[in-house]
Amino acid sequence: MNNINRQMAAAERVIGTTASLCPQCLRRIPAVLVAVGDDVYLEKSCPRHGRCRAIIWRGPPAYQSWAAAGQPPPADVATAGADCPRGCGLCPGHRQQTCCLLLEVTGRCNLACPVCFAAGGHGDDDPGLATIETWLEQLMAGGGPYNLLLSGGEPTLRDDLPAIIRRAHARGFPFVQLNTNGLRLAADDAYVRELAAAGLSCVFLQFDGTDDAVYEKIRGRALLAIKKAAIARCAEHRIGVVLVPTIVPTINDSHIGAIVRFALARMPAVRGVHFQPVSYFGRFPRPPADADRFTLPELMTALERQTDGQIKTGDFRPSAGRHPCCSCHANYLVAADGALKPWAGREENCCCKPPAADGAAKARTFVAKRWSAAGNSRNAAVPCPEVVTASLDAFLDAIDNRALTISAMAFQDADTVDLARVRECPLHVRHHDGRIIPFCAYYLTDRQGESLHRPRPDPERRP
Ligand code: SF4
Ligand code: SF4
Ligand SMILES: [Zn+2]
16 A cells, blocks of 8 residues: 555554655655654655655644544545546546635735745736636636635736726626735725725735734735735725734744734624645745644644633634645634634535535635625625524624634645645636646645646746
8 A cells, every 4th residue: 555664663653544745756655644642744755765754733633533523534545546636637536626716817926925835926927807807717617606716926916906806706706805915905095995896805814923023034024014004904995804824833823812813803804814834835945844834733722822712722623625634614703792602613614515516605605705894794695594593684793793713724735745635625726728726736846846737936937
């Protein structure tokens, strides 16, 4: 089954087998999950480049019980095609339909962050509006509508972003989200007004901490005032905001509780916090050591500790419609006294469902309600029947004004990638050649910065 032949130390146990990639050459190779106490490592060996291992899970809750809580159970990677993940497109072996579809609308950026999954800040050859309209037509013909995520680079460098959003709506995509660092949103009120008028549903705002030292280290400059101004403008123009912190050990892992408090203080404009433990693909300063990694259980534990137990590890569940070890989420209602009440925790609190009749459509509608600006949830056409309580009005009011979602996604890089996880992925990227590719398969890069699927984003080799 695997060629990881070595003497195991007494404290080590193999708890699973899977397939991964060599971080040097991206060759597909067998891999094992090795538990050492509560920690779990992904270990593998390339015939050419030798053995390597990386931490993927540190501490409680126990990996195996967490993984077993996912619904449906993860696939056996052995049943995936031998060509996975080079055969993406999606291939018939992929286990999850598209829930959220990311469109790269520019490679340009107005920051030069030392760590960037997209290695943004290159090229001046953005796809034109007519090209993007063709993409939208193809996507709708190929199974849409999906929730769209406009990404880059920094999408707000495009003056025609409102036109892109209008075209997406006109083509039948009801929910359009924006990945942004917020610089232009903070500075250009007319632009934010245009985005709102075009029907932008939600902003995913890069937000790494509550003091400028964090931004100087992670983003290269002080940005906190800019983030605050961006949130205020979105609130004014009724665009929902989800804060997206990239968590880097020793730099901002002590800011996790403060970020939640910051979000709570800005509800209902801020709809949620979506943590992303740092992954090492695209642009990063050096090959990562285990000390450079921050895993999902550490995040859940830090949330509990840094909020004095207001948030509890036990509030979190694996998100449905993907591999359980990819993400976690918890939903809260904020009581009048400020206390956080965990809410539901049922599977519909996720944007994705296993491929089934109308599951994905219902789930997309639910996300649209939850992350749209307060009041805009009432515009969503179809209530999600599983979550409607005795009073629909009370439910919508709670969603509008008092609900906060805390979630996280543990993106995979060439060291940590588990193909059983990638095969369950519902977050997809449209390649410029038209293929639909799971996010982690699209962005991961080898030690030289080469990608499996994505053209290398540098000035000499533009996409
Ligand atoms: S990741 Fe999914 S789409 Fe890509 S080759 Fe593997 S099963 Fe197919
Ligand atoms: S993007 Fe990566 S971490 Fe997220 S669901 Fe897909 S495979 Fe898992
Ligand atoms: Zn290799």
